[in-house]
Amino acid sequence: xxxxxxxxxxxxxxxxxxxxxxxxxxxxxxxxxxxxxxxxxxxxxxxxxxxxxxxxxxxxxxxxxxxxxxxxxxxxxxxxxxxxxxxxxxxxxxxxxxxxxxxxxxxxxxxxxxxxxxxxxxxxxxxxxxxxxxxxxxxxxxxxxxxxxxxxxxxxxxxxxxxxxxxxxxxxxxxxxxxxxxxxxxxxxxxxxxxxxxxxxxxxxxxxxxxxxxxxxxxxxxxxxxxxxxxxxxxxxxxxxxxxxxxxxxxxxxxxxxxxxxxxx
DNA sequence: TAGGCCATCTGGTCCT
DNA sequence: AGGACCAGATGGCCTA
Numbered sequence: 001x002x003x004x005x006x007x008x009x010x011x012x013x014x015x016x017x018x019x020x021x022x023x024x025x026x027x028x029x030x031x032x033x034x035x036x037x038x039x040x041x042x043x044x045x046x047x048x049x050x051x052x053x054x055x056x057x058x059x060x061x062x063x064x065x066x067x068x069x070x071x072x073x074x075x076x077x078x079x080x081x082x083x084x085x086x087x088x089x090x091x092x093x094x095x096x097x098x099x100x101x102x103x104x105x106x107x108x109x110x111x112x113x114x115x116x117x118x119x120x121x122x123x124x125x126x127x128x129x130x131x132x133x134x135x136x137x138x139x140x141x142x143x144x145x146x147x148x149x150x151x152x153x154x155x156x157x158x159x160x161x162x163x164x165x166x167x168x169x170x171x172x173x174x175x176x177x178x179x180x181x182x183x184x185x186x187x188x189x190x191x192x193x194x195x196x197x198x199x200x201x202x203x204x205x206x207x208x209x210x211x212x213x214x215x216x217x218x219x220x221x222x223x224x225x226x227x228x229x230x231x232x233x234x235x236x237x238x239x240x241x242x243x244x245x246x247x248x249x250x251x252x253x254x255x256x257x258x259x260x261x262x263x264x265x
Numbered sequence: 266t267a268g269g270c271c272a273t274c275t276g277g278t279c280c281t
Numbered sequence: 282a283g284g285a286c287c288a289g290a291t292g293g294c295c296t297a
Binding site: 013016017020021024025028048049050 | 273276
Binding site: 012016019020023 | 283
């Protein structure tokens with residue numbers, strides 16, 4: 001190879017590198033645009049590329065369920081769909097965002113979408129972006145709901161019993177094993193043995209999992225008064241052995257109650 | 266310090 | 282020939 005040819009080759013390589021850089025920047029810009037329309041968009045706490053794609057898939061799937069089956073965006077199932085296959089930190093982030101406050105950001109986004117600008121039209125802030133009333137500003141509070149599901153052993157039912165008919169309108173093809181489920185850390189002293197409510201609720205414990213139940217002694221006494229319905233009237237306090245499967249607890253108590261319990265421990 | 270994530274470089278392949 | 286796309290390699294940065 002002559003020197004002149006080497007130089008031509010080098011110049012071509014440099015040009016190709018620049019094009020490749022530019023191409024990747026375009027790809028990243030597109031990915032960033034996608035991040036902006038995802039739940040829990042934050043400039044300071046960016047989702048990774050792979051998590052963005054996974055969340056986008058889940059988001060489309062979940063919104064399809066909303067449209068087709070009328071599922072509530074405030075339901076536990078909606079959050080489960082969003083979190084499916086996501087890493088635990090991302091799941092916690094999403095769950096925390098959607099379970100805090102009176103108005104799910106998703107709803108705000110949908111409303112904004114319908115009445116406002118199109119995606120990508122905004123300047124200096126996306127039309128679908130945070131915050132919504134009652135929600136913390138990014139990076140999403142300190143311990144509150146962003147940690148709410150960070151509890152060892154919690155496993156949402158939909159994650160546990162995957163089946164071909166798991167979703168009436170069709171679960172999106174799953175591209176690999178799930179990352180570890182949302183986990184509830186540690187301090188719930190939890191039991192492996194069946195709960196009295198297990199059969200009633202058709203709740204199936206998971207071998208090797210823990211943190212299945214929440215019972216009265218998990219609630220510090222000074223929080224009892226804030227339980228829904230009042231401490232004495234609430235079933236969890238009516239019997240010393242009364243226990244709630246965690247998924248049921250999540251339906252029964254607001255995030256603030258559970259957060260309170262969690263932080264107390 | 267290991268692992269995750271990322272940007273960049275590079276060579277290969279395909280298409281125009 | 283040159284551009285687009287892709288995947289592997291590499292090194293930097295950050296965090297647990």
